[in-house]
Amino acid sequence: MTELEIKIILADSISNQYPDYIMGIEFPFQFGERRADLALLNDMELTSFEIKSATDRTTRLGYQLASYRSYFDYCYVVCEESNLKEIRANTPKPIGILIASKKGIKHIRKSYKFRSHDKESLCSTLSVSFLRSKSSLKKIKSKHELCKHISSKNHVETIRNWSRLDFKERYETASKLVKLEKGKTINADDILTLTKKSPSNLFRRTS
Structure with missing residues (x-):
């Protein structure tokens, strides 16, 4: 299967399992150097896939x-x-494993x-x-320096709580639209x- 096909199967499984989901696709983190294929916010806890x-x-x-x-x-x-065998061999035990197929998602390891x-x-x-609003040093311009401070x-x-609230704000409207x-x-x-970056207001897609 293609990555898109797996994303659709995974996102659909999550939408059925977590009715109040807030979900983001290709979520950038670590200063944009990394992207989570899919991220799920549930009860203010963030899960990556x-x-x-x-x-x-x-x-x-x-x-x-x-x-x-x-x-x-x-x-x-x-x-x-x-x-699966290759993934098991290269995935540390603390990381969960799921299998995607045309039938849906199968849990292998939590x-x-x-x-x-x-x-x-x-x-x-x-x-x-936001970082500047939390900093007492107004002269800092670099984002890396702000994060360090x-x-x-x-x-x-x-x-951690700030980051989860920010994710919620970023993807809540888009998730509501998909629902x-x-x-x-x-x-x-x-x-x-x-x-996409969430719009500020909820609106229906037009064909």
């Missing part, structure tokens, strides 16, 4: 998953039956909950204007809606 189709390489999987653990509360690798988050990574998804002055739980427009299943247009 890294998709590895049968044709994807797994040589960088360890590095990718380490960055996920520094930002997200839970992490899953989503693969196909044909590359993710641990990650608590050792990196404060600068959490800060990296916050806007510069904010991280030195605030507890990890405070910054409003959704047919029997999530489709490619819904995936596109969840990939």
